[in-house]
Amino acid sequence: MSLKFLIMGSAPESLVNFRGPLIKDLIKKGIEVHVVAPDIFSTGIAKNLESIGANVHEVSLSRTGINPFIDIKTIYQLWSLMKKIKPDYFLGYTHKPAIYGNLASWIAGVPHRFALITGLGYAFLGNKIWLNYIVKSLYRFSLSNAHKIIFQNQDDELLFFNLRILKAKDKKTAVVNGSGVDLQSFEEAPFPKKLTFLLIARLLKDKGIREYFEASRIIKKEYPDIIFGLVGWIDENPSSISKEDLQNRIDSGDINFYGRLDDVKPAITNSSVYVLPSYREGTPRTVLEAMAMGRPIITTDAPGCKETVIDGSNGFLVPVKAVDPLVKAMLNFIKNPELINKMGSQSRIIAMEKYDVKKVNEQMIEHMGI
Numbered sequence: 001m002s003l004k005f006l007i008m009g010s011a012p013e014s015l016v017n018f019r020g021p022l023i024k025d026l027i028k029k030g031i032e033v034h035v036v037a038p039d040i041f042s043t044g045i046a047k048n049l050e051s052i053g054a055n056v057h058e059v060s061l062s063r064t065g066i067n068p069f070i071d072i073k074t075i076y077q078l079w080s081l082m083k084k085i086k087p088d089y090f091l092g093y094t095h096k097p098a099i100y101g102n103l104a105s106w107i108a109g110v111p112h113r114f115a116l117i118t119g120l121g122y123a124f125l126g127n128k129i130w131l132n133y134i135v136k137s138l139y140r141f142s143l144s145n146a147h148k149i150i151f152q153n154q155d156d157e158l159l160f161f162n163l164r165i166l167k168a169k170d171k172k173t174a175v176v177n178g179s180g181v182d183l184q185s186f187e188e189a190p191f192p193k194k195l196t197f198l199l200i201a202r203l204l205k206d207k208g209i210r211e212y213f214e215a216s217r218i219i220k221k222e223y224p225d226i227i228f229g230l231v232g233w234i235d236e237n238p239s240s241i242s243k244e245d246l247q248n249r250i251d252s253g254d255i256n257f258y259g260r261l262d263d264v265k266p267a268i269t270n271s272s273v274y275v276l277p278s279y280r281e282g283t284p285r286t287v288l289e290a291m292a293m294g295r296p297i298i299t300t301d302a303p304g305c306k307e308t309v310i311d312g313s314n315g316f317l318v319p320v321k322a323v324d325p326l327v328k329a330m331l332n333f334i335k336n337p338e339l340i341n342k343m344g345s346q347s348r349i350i351a352m353e354k355y356d357v358k359k360v361n362e363q364m365i366e367h368m369g370i
């Protein structure tokens with residue numbers, strides 16, 4: 001009888017985009033893989049996952065906020081699913097799957113339970129003290145019953161210890177290089193004729209969207225031909241920018257907005273420099289994709305971001321929430337365009353050496369003892 005593995009994410013598309021290679025690697029090992037996420041059957045995601053051999057399940061989940069009735073329902077549905085399929089392994093990633101998934105797997109008696117911390121998000125970065133307290137308490141209780149917690153950068157790991165969410169004596173953490181990137185899918189691409197900056201992200205304030213807007217406004221005054229591309233969408237997250245703010249930036253001509261894209265490769269191909277002024281990340285997948293395609297990077301010296309850039313080699317690091325240094329970094333490429341090709345080549349090399357998804361998945365599988 002083959003081993004059974006259940007993996008849960010909070011967004012169906014992430015199971016393909018971020019965990020697809022891991023799912024394939026587990027299936028190649030002869031493991032029966034099950035995946036679960038909310039709203040997974042209302043899109044084409046379920047068929048995509050089934051086509052690679054995964055068994056697909058759906059659960060109700062409120063991605064933001066804490067509603068005891070809805071969240072208890074989620075835990076019950078997960079427990080029922082686990083009692084039915086009897087997985088040997090469970091992996092939950094992003095906040096609620098890591099918390100509620102591990103709680104349900106503990107109650108259901110799943111033998112091997114894991115959490116992947118892919119970032120901290122609004123609950124940690126926001127200013128709602130009561131929400132911070134609740135989330136940290138939930139993490140503390142849930143992760144105490146996990147067999148291993150895997151982080152995507154050492155700063156997040158250290159923070160969980162400092163906040164006493166985890167106990168140092170337990171020694172059950174590991175760090176991997178983000179989610180990795182498929183180097184065959186994201187190949188080097190030629191640069192466009194016009195110098196173009198690009199940002200891909202959910203349109204949240206803590207992704208540095210406002211700083212990107214302001215930097216584009218300042219540079220456009222002196223260099224009106226420079227293009228500032230933006231891929232993303234506004235969601236229900238409390239940190240989202242307003243539709244009015246976005247529309248104003250579009251109407252001003254400062255931003256070329258491309259909306260939400262299922263395939264970001266064309267947008268990266270049409271860019272010269274990738275920019276992510278985020279306040280904090282696990283390890284930003286879009287940065288890895290841009291690096292793999294040979295793009296220099298401008299990002300912040302924040303946890304999760306700073307690991308992707310060797311300052312002055314494959315791009316520039318700037319302080320969090322600082323517009324002037326961001327503008328200066330952009331001007332470096334405008335005034336010295338030869339840096340684009342030079343630094344872009346270094347990005348590809350770093351992606352190959354450090355962020356190859358095959359290497360990252362090998363680490364993940366080893367840490368889970370499979």
